[in-house]
Amino acid sequence: MDTSAAIEVSHLVVPALQATVDLLAITVFGDPAKDALFKELDRGLAGHLADVAMTESFEGKLGQVISFYAGGKLAAKRVLVVGGGVRSEFTNGHVRDVSATIAQFANKVGAASVGFVLPSFGGTREMTLVQMAVEGVHLGSYKFGRYLTAEDAKKPNRLKTFGVITDAKGKKPNAADGRGFLAAVTRGTVVAAAVNHARDLVNEPPAIVTPIALANDALAIAKKHKDTITTTILNPKQCAELGMGMFLAVGQGSDQESRFIHITYKPVKKPKKRICFIGKGVTFDSGGYSLKPSNAMEDMKVDMAGAAAVISAMDAIATLGSDYEVHAVAACCENLVSGKAYKLGDVLTSMDGTTVEINNTDAEGRLTLGDAITYARQKIQPDEMFDFATLTGACMVALGPYIAGVMSDNESLAKSWLATAERTGEDMWRLPLAPRLREQLKSPIADMRNTGDRFGGAITAGLFLKTFAKDTPWVHVDIAGPASLSTARPSQPKGGSGFAVASIVEYATRH
Ligand code: BES
Ligand code: MN
Ligand code: ZN
Numbered sequence: 001m002d003t004s005a006a007i008e009v010s011h012l013v014v015p016a017l018q019a020t021v022d023l024l025a026i027t028v029f030g031d032p033a034k035d036a037l038f039k040e041l042d043r044g045l046a047g048h049l050a051d052v053a054m055t056e057s058f059e060g061k062l063g064q065v066i067s068f069y070a071g072g073k074l075a076a077k078r079v080l081v082v083g084g085g086v087r088s089e090f091t092n093g094h095v096r097d098v099s100a101t102i103a104q105f106a107n108k109v110g111a112a113s114v115g116f117v118l119p120s121f122g123g124t125r126e127m128t129l130v131q132m133a134v135e136g137v138h139l140g141s142y143k144f145g146r147y148l149t150a151e152d153a154k155k156p157n158r159l160k161t162f163g164v165i166t167d168a169k170g171k172k173p174n175a176a177d178g179r180g181f182l183a184a185v186t187r188g189t190v191v192a193a194a195v196n197h198a199r200d201l202v203n204e205p206p207a208i209v210t211p212i213a214l215a216n217d218a219l220a221i222a223k224k225h226k227d228t229i230t231t232t233i234l235n236p237k238q239c240a241e242l243g244m245g246m247f248l249a250v251g252q253g254s255d256q257e258s259r260f261i262h263i264t265y266k267p268v269k270k271p272k273k274r275i276c277f278i279g280k281g282v283t284f285d286s287g288g289y290s291l292k293p294s295n296a297m298e299d300m301k302v303d304m305a306g307a308a309a310v311i312s313a314m315d316a317i318a319t320l321g322s323d324y325e326v327h328a329v330a331a332c333c334e335n336l337v338s339g340k341a342y343k344l345g346d347v348l349t350s351m352d353g354t355t356v357e358i359n360n361t362d363a364e365g366r367l368t369l370g371d372a373i374t375y376a377r378q379k380i381q382p383d384e385m386f387d388f389a390t391l392t393g394a395c396m397v398a399l400g401p402y403i404a405g406v407m408s409d410n411e412s413l414a415k416s417w418l419a420t421a422e423r424t425g426e427d428m429w430r431l432p433l434a435p436r437l438r439e440q441l442k443s444p445i446a447d448m449r450n451t452g453d454r455f456g457g458a459i460t461a462g463l464f465l466k467t468f469a470k471d472t473p474w475v476h477v478d479i480a481g482p483a484s485l486s487t488a489r490p491s492q493p494k495g496g497s498g499f500a501v502a503s504i505v506e507y508a509t510r511h
Contacts (some may be wrong), residue, residue, distance in 0.1 A: 093425025100140025133187025202496025251333025253341025394457025
């Protein structure tokens with residue numbers, strides 16, 4: 001369960017050397033001997049810090065750390081120096097890892113108070129860095145410990161207060177900068193809470209996070225934001241009345257009833273535009289009769305990560321406020337085998353009337369999303385729509401486990417989405433929606449079939465979805481890789497990552 005919320009972040013306006021904290025943390029880019037603040041601290045510590053740097057071969061490389069117990073020589077009890085790597089290559093995403101590293105170190109050594117001297121890059125980037133640093137504190141303190149019964153797994157974070165020092169000399173900020181700082185802290189805290197919530201939803205076992213559980217989560221968020229959010233939940237009968245033949249077929253083999261979730265946020269003022277975020281919500285993907293081998297099925301509780309992202313993001317969007325009317329849609333179901341399950345050779349009729357021959361029941365995500373996209377087009381009529389889906393292993397083959405694939409035939413929307421992801425430090429890369437690959441989706445007996453061949457699998461999935469998106473400006477984000485991680489980094493533990501939440505919130509609230 002997420003325990004990060006208990007940490008309080010504040011603006012620490014004191015000279016770095018006078019911060020009376022348990023842990024004073026600084027970032028050094030490259031050779032520490034060239035860093036003014038490092039040298040100042042080292043003088044205060046009678047040269048011992050440089051000794052430690054020397055013995056431990058600290059070169060200020062990204063992720064390197066050294067620590068020294070000040071023994072009363074400084075106002076701070078202990079010093080932590082974190083390597084930032086090459087200064088010009090330091091991204092917004094990196095500062096999240098730096099502050100996550102600091103928070104984790106503080107927890108490990110039992111430091112209740114931290115002072116972190118934020119590296120300065122000047123200009124408009126500063127407040128983004130404050131936000132990212134705050135996100136890092138909370139993201140780095142995330143643990144999913146609900147099912148661990150050992151006593152020390154249940155201990156709360158020992159870190160209590162995290163002070164950000166924006167000026168090492170302790171210069172007081174002017175009123176506007178002070179307000180900017182507070183706003184950045186709020187954004188960072190709210191975004192991280194939503195990311196951590198999405199992580200919880202992904203990390204919980206599939207017996208807990210069922211389609212109905214996701215619907216209840218959406219209803220709880222609506223209850224929290226009564227003035228701005230309304231939620232509609234459709235059961236299978238209601239979905240049948242709308243003609244969602246593809247979505248319902250995927251869930252029909254499971255004893256868990258499918259649920260279609262639609263969350264609406266309406267701003268107080270007249271909205272500037274209407275946007276819709278759609279998430280894949282397959283709460284467990286066995287593959288159906290095109291059954292996955294056991295090792296490929298093991299992590300398939302992750303298959304609702306898109307739904308987790310769009311639902312969680314709505315909470316943050318309502319808290320921060322948006323000038324847009326924002327919708328979140330998730331067609332949630334479980335893909336299993338049983339006497340009722342859909343079969344290879346079945347022909348399904350989608351909500352927009354398109355008929356689809358099933359040649360692989362494991363290509364189920366695009367079926368659920370196709371009807372969700374049609375619902376969005378017909379019932380919401382958004383100016384822009386985005387979908388987030390753990391859709392294809394092929395996308396991981398193309399881009400590796402950390403980068404999401406972005407597909408769109410709308411140049412300007414694709415660009416503004418990628419610019420958003422760049423700001424939030426979420427790695428995304430565009431793949432072409434090459435029209436020639438559509439040949440692979442031809443069926444002799446229906447309008448199309450649901451699966452192409454092995455080559456270009458991420459793209460044919462995108463092309464399948466495009467059939468339903470039609471001319472509505474749309475971006476497809478395949479998050480099969482980054483939604484769940486098997487190797488950790490400081491701001492992202494193993495397991496559910498909450499990927500895409502930060503970019504969704506950024507897109508919806510930064511006008
Ligand atoms: N949920 C999977 C994709 C996936 C794979 C997500 C690995 C996360 C990690 C999806 O439903 C699926 O099974 N896709 C198939 C498509 C194929 C049958 C065309 C795949 O990628 O093998
Ligand atoms: Mn599948
Ligand atoms: Zn799937």
